[in-house]
Amino acid sequence: xxxxxxxxxxVSVSEGALVLLRCNxxxxxxxxxxxxxxxxNQGLQLLLKYTSAATLVKGINGFEAEFKKSExxxxxxxxxxxxxxxxxxxxxxxxxxxxxxxLVFGAGTILRVKS
Amino acid sequence: DTAVSQxxxxxxxxxxxxxxxxxxxxxxxxxxxxxxxxSKKFLKIMFSYNNKELIINETVPNRxxxxxxxxxxxNLHINSLELGDSAVYFCASSQDDSSGNTIYFGEGSWLTVx
Numbered sequence: 001x002x003x004x005x006x007x008x009x010x011v012s013v014s015e016g017a018l019v020l021l022r023c024n025x026x027x028x029x030x031x032x033x034x035x036x037x038x039x040x041n042q043g044l045q046l047l048l049k050y051t052s053a054a055t056l057v058k059g060i061n062g063f064e065a066e067f068k069k070s071e072x073x074x075x076x077x078x079x080x081x082x083x084x085x086x087x088x089x090x091x092x093x094x095x096x097x098x099x100x101x102x103l104v105f106g107a108g109t110i111l112r113v114k115s
Numbered sequence: 116d117t118a119v120s121q122x123x124x125x126x127x128x129x130x131x132x133x134x135x136x137x138x139x140x141x142x143x144x145x146x147x148x149x150x151x152x153x154s155k156k157f158l159k160i161m162f163s164y165n166n167k168e169l170i171i172n173e174t175v176p177n178r179x180x181x182x183x184x185x186x187x188x189x190n191l192h193i194n195s196l197e198l199g200d201s202a203v204y205f206c207a208s209s210q211d212d213s214s215g216n217t218i219y220f221g222e223g224s225w226l227t228v229x
Binding site: 031032034036038041042043044045046049051088090094095096097101102103104105107108 | 119148155158160163171205215217218219220221225
């Protein structure tokens, strides 16, 4: 079965500091990986996704993530945090139809940005 | 011009009632989903439909019945509501059910059962 682990349910950074949100996946075959963001009382918005085209994926709002097969990781980073980045971030994994084809989410990481 | 829209956004109802949440997507997608986000913000798929055909049906109580009248709509009907049904329900859609496709989510429907 596939699963996703997000290390740290809460991350706090200062404005202008590096953002690093950790995600490790468990999958016996290369998966598709996604990062979504959820602002308070809103739906989920896709930040970026990995579909095997390139290991370094750039997304919206200055975020990027690197797929590292050897570490089974897909950590999300942003060089300089803005106040508007405060939200909850979800890592998700999906495999093909033969594996159920479900988008499975991690538990989420709440990002707090201090001024 | 909302891509995935669901109504109502907020719903407060009593135990035992029957309620429906409607969902429509104007993206021309073939696949639609319902996800549930519990009080701890954990997200889990409930159902998915591809071209009006049910393809994923997680271990959801029979009180939950999805209905897809056409590819653009996937409604969720819940019978005999229980306190534990209180959650945020997200409708979503994707081009088809290929794994690499982006899944687009609606704004959510906050259901509170009292």
